[in-house]
Amino acid sequence: MAEEPATIGDPVLRLSDVGKGFHGTTVLDGVSLDVPQGQFVALTGPSGAGKSTLLRLVNGMHLPDSGTVHTLGENPAACSRSRLRALRARVGFVFQQFGLVGRLSALENVLMGSLATLRLPRYGVMSYPRALRIRAVEHLDRVGLADRRFQRCDTLSGGQQQRVAVARTLLQSPELILADEPVASLDPAASALVLETLKRISVEDGISVVCSLHQIQLALATADRVVALRGGRLVLDEPAAGLTAERLREVYETAGTRDAQAGARDAQAGARDG
Amino acid sequence: MVDTTPVARAPAAADPGPLRPPWSARALIATGLLVAAVAVTWLTFWWIGLSPASLAAGLDDTARLLRRMWPPDLPGAGDVAGMVAETLLIAVAGTGLAALASVPLAFTAARTHRGPRWLRPAARVAVVLTRAVPTLAFAILFVRIFGLGPPAGALAVAVHSVGMIAKLLADVVEEADPVPAEAARACGAGEVQVAVSTVLPRVFPALTGIVLHRLDINIRASAVLGVVGAGGIGVALQTALGSLNYHRAAGIICVIVVLVLLLELLSVAVRRRTIRHLVRHGTIRRRAVRRRSRAGRSAGDPTGTAALPAGRAPHDVGWDRGRVLRVAGAVATGMVFLVSLWSLNPDPARLSGAWPNLRSVLTGMWPPAFSGHLLMAVLESLLMALGAAAVGAACGLVLALLTAVTTTPWRPLSAVVRVLLVVVRGVPDLVYALLFVAALGLGPFAGFLALWISSTALAAKFFADSLEQLDPLPHEALTSVGARRWQAFAAGIWPQFVPSFTGNGLFVADLALRESVVLGIAGAGGVGYLMQESIATLRYDTTAAIVIAIAVVVYAIETLARVARRHLL
Incomplete structure (x- = not known):
């Protein structure tokens, strides 16, 4: 495989004028974005703005209708099956709903991150090489869950499960981590811990992270750079340092009429409930 | 549960701690069941003398019978x-x-x-x-x-x-x-x-x-x-x-x-x-409904917790469309039931004639007469059923993987297999047994083949249904890890599938056992033949012993299945 030597400053991710639609609805419309190595990018925007779609374009789980995607020097749309698999092995993906197998232990779920480097199907912790097991435990330790290694995942709390998922991603030795609303189903304390873990990994290992987030405060506190999508278009792209919560909130509040109506309905519902 | 473990980068630890998971009751049961299934299958093959040669000869005979059946002759x-x-x-x-x-x-x-x-x-x-x-x-x-x-x-x-x-x-x-x-x-x-x-x-x-x-x-x-x-x-x-x-x-x-x-x-x-x-x-x-409501959080309409419809008096239940349909349905069901009873033509003379018969049957049943011969026949039924269920579960798993939308390699193939399975399940076990007996002669081989076919079709349906109900997210996550198709299956789908695989497999064995008991009526081995014979020769004490033996074996297998299922979930 032709590994392109990534020079410092070379973008690990480059989207050029990307468009994508499903069943006639446009989800992404002319989005361009460069992410350099080691940067933590928070991807914000209202529900349905295209955040999840954008992340899935990056690792080739969706393919763009127009424009090009370059991930770690590869174009997922032009990759063969095996090349795409090799690319995905280099890109970590963290899901909102964790994507863990609940009946299996934390350790086995982490070990699954190494599947791309193994040839045969695996079932059971002992079917993985010892060296991988040691590394998996180290990564569990890194997310603070080494003592839970043999606990069934469906008995862990939400925050712990998401950290197991992060550890699984780490076992891939990713060069880029994509996180799709990783904290949307977690309570505030667990959210902060998961994001802190991701941030620490990004800083310590120099890995770029693109993380879609709903919570404005968390985005500003964690990210190096904030990107906002609305209606499939990129409407804001600034360093987090100079950005205020008010300015970012405008992205949500000046949302299109449909979204505004939805917001109003939510507010009414809230008032009723309260 | 609040987790307060500090998040700190691990120093490259000299001792990573235990790397081998402790044995769990779950793993032991699963392994035990697998070993038992293999052992029983082997024993069954030995008992009925199954070999590649006998199987080929059997298929040959069956093909010949099918040729003799063609073309079918429909009655008027x-x-x-x-x-x-x-x-x-x-x-x-x-x-x-x-x-x-x-x-x-x-x-x-x-x-x-x-x-x-x-x-x-x-x-x-x-x-x-x-x-x-x-x-x-x-x-x-x-x-x-x-x-x-x-x-x-x-x-x-x-x-x-x-x-x-x-x-x-x-x-x-x-x-x-x-x-x-x-x-x-x-x-x-x-x-x-x-x-x-x-x-x-x-x-x-x-x-x-x-x-x-x-x-x-x-x-x-x-x-x-x-x-x-x-x-x-x-x-x-x-x-x-x-x-x-x-x-x-x-x-x-x-x-x-x-x-x-x-x-x-x-x-x-x-x-x-x-x-x-x-x-x-x-x-x-x-789950589908939950997912939809999560996706379109604001789109949900407040379902009308309907108060009384306008114009209805508070004490009056009223007749809306649903109520009319329900009452009409209930009346129609009752009518159909009465007609069906009527059509049985319960002749009073015949019923009174049945009374002495019933008495002689009941008194003849005591004491039940067990014999070694009888227990061997029960064992034969048991082996036929368990062996056929084990082989059927293995074949059914392959078919299910081809059929389930989540695992099928090719959609049109899935549809073809699905239709085929429905047709195969459409033929009652006893009909298969009758056919195999006509083709291969009397004996447990015919019964085994009949049960194998029905177990395969049944297992394939159960497995495909439960494969489709599994959480697709782990599979997606593993695909994004870069896992191969088989790896993603083994790690993301199979572990979720184990409980329903075992549960449904045991259920298929349970059903096969009940069926195997009656296949003997067609002469396809097992205890059914003895049962029919004992009633024909008025040896009701033997009949009673057979019924008791069947009930005990079926109940034992069912209990085993229930216990195993509870521990595996």
């Missing part, structure tokens, strides 16, 4: 209609009788029963015994008591169904919220009143579902009751095979298959409607 339309109608009426009458009898039985057998102490164990014994003895076994007995014809068949269907309906209903009764019953008791209601007014209304939808499901099973069973002379379309099949008229036999098998397929379509449609009804009324929440 009037005859077909009459036979089908009789089959359906037997099933409806039997199921209806069973439904009526099972309600009090279920309330008595439920843990919540408050009546006399001794009643509950008695009810449970009745449930277990009637469930364990197959319809056909009852049919043989009832033909002896009531003479040839549909009444014996309907009674056999009824007696066997009572146990199953009562058991499932008892589970629902036990789960019902106890507070309304408490409240009714506090008002001074008697126990029967409490059951009828607070528990029955809440279990009624479940009862409807169970009875419909049982009706579905019973129509299939009624199609072969005629083989022992208990009426329905099976009589014609038996006549045709007995007179070596294979073309006619093929024609009748075609009618049975079409009947069962139509039934399948109907039951799928009914089930879909029921589920929609339950979802709408919030009785069950399907």
Whole structure:
């Protein structure tokens, strides 16, 4: 495989004028974005703005209708099956709903991150090489869950499960981590811990992270750079340092009429409930 | 649970701690079951002398028989209609009788029963015994008591169904919220009143579902009751095979298959409607529904918690469309049931003639006469069933992987296999057994092949259904990790699938065991032949011993399956 030597400053991710639609609805419309190595990018925007779609374009789980995607020097749309698999092995993906197998232990779920480097199907912790097991435990330790290694995942709390998922991603030795609303189903304390873990990994290992987030405060506190999508278009792209919560909130509040109506309905519902 | 473990980068630890997971009861049971399945399969192969050569010869003989059956010779339309109608009426009458009898039985057998102490164990014994003895076994007995014809068949269907309906209903009764019953008791209601007014209304939808499901099973069973002379379309099949008229036999098998397929379509449609009804009324929440509501959080409309419709007096229940339909449906169901009972033509003279028969059968049953010969036959049934179920589960797994939308390599193949499986399941086991006996001669080999085919088709359906219900997210996550197709399956899908694989596999074994007991009636090995013979020669003490042995074995396997399933989940 032709590994392109990534020079410092070379973008690990480059989207050029990307468009994508499903069943006639446009989800992404002319989005361009460069992410350099080691940067933590928070991807914000209202529900349905295209955040999840954008992340899935990056690792080739969706393919763009127009424009090009370059991930770690590869174009997922032009990759063969095996090349795409090799690319995905280099890109970590963290899901909102964790994507863990609940009946299996934390350790086995982490070990699954190494599947791309193994040839045969695996079932059971002992079917993985010892060296991988040691590394998996180290990564569990890194997310603070080494003592839970043999606990069934469906008995862990939400925050712990998401950290197991992060550890699984780490076992891939990713060069880029994509996180799709990783904290949307977690309570505030667990959210902060998961994001802190991701941030620490990004800083310590120099890995770029693109993380879609709903919570404005968390985005500003964690990210190096904030990107906002609305209606499939990129409407804001600034360093987090100079950005205020008010300015970012405008992205949500000046949302299109449909979204505004939805917001109003939510507010009414809230008032009723309260 | 708040986790306060500090998040700190691990120094490259010298000792990573244990890397081998401790043995769990779950892993032990799973391994034990696998070893047992392999051992039983091997033993079965040895017992029936199965080898590649015998299998090839058997297939050869079967192909020759199928050639002799072609082209099928259909009886006239009037005859077909009459036979089908009789089959359906037997099933409806039997199921209806069973439904009526099972309600009090279920309330008595439920843990919540408050009546006399001794009643509950008695009810449970009745449930277990009637469930364990197959319809056909009852049919043989009832033909002896009531003479040839549909009444014996309907009674056999009824007696066997009572146990199953009562058991499932008892589970629902036990789960019902106890507070309304408490409240009714506090008002001074008697126990029967409490059951009828607070528990029955809440279990009624479940009862409807169970009875419909049982009706579905019973129509299939009624199609072969005629083989022992208990009426329905099976009589014609038996006549045709007995007179070596294979073309006619093929024609009748075609009618049975079409009947069962139509039934399948109907039951799928009914089930879909029921589920929609339950979802709408919030009785069950399907994952799909939850997911949709999560996606469009703000799009949901506040469902009208409808107050009284305008113009209806508060004391008047009123007649809206739903109520009219429900009442009309109930009346129509009742009418169909009465017509079916009427059509059985319960002749009083015959019933009084049955009384001495019944007495001689019951007195002849005591004491049960066990013998080594009999136990060997039971063992043969057991081996046939378990071996066929194990091989069938393995074959069914492959077919299920081809069929399930989540795992199929190619969609059109999935559709083809699915249709094929429905057709294969459409033929009753006993018909396969009759065919294999006609092709290969008497013996357990024919029975094994029949059970293998039916177990494979059944297992494939169960497995495919549960594969499609698994959480797709781990598979997606592993695909994003860069795992190969097989790796993503082994790590993301298989572990989720293990409990339902084991549970459904054991269930298939359970069903195969019940079937294997009756296949002997067609001469396909096992204890069924002895049973038929003992009744024909009036050795009721042997019959009683066989019934007891069957009940014990079936109950033991069922208990084993339940225990294993509970520990694996």
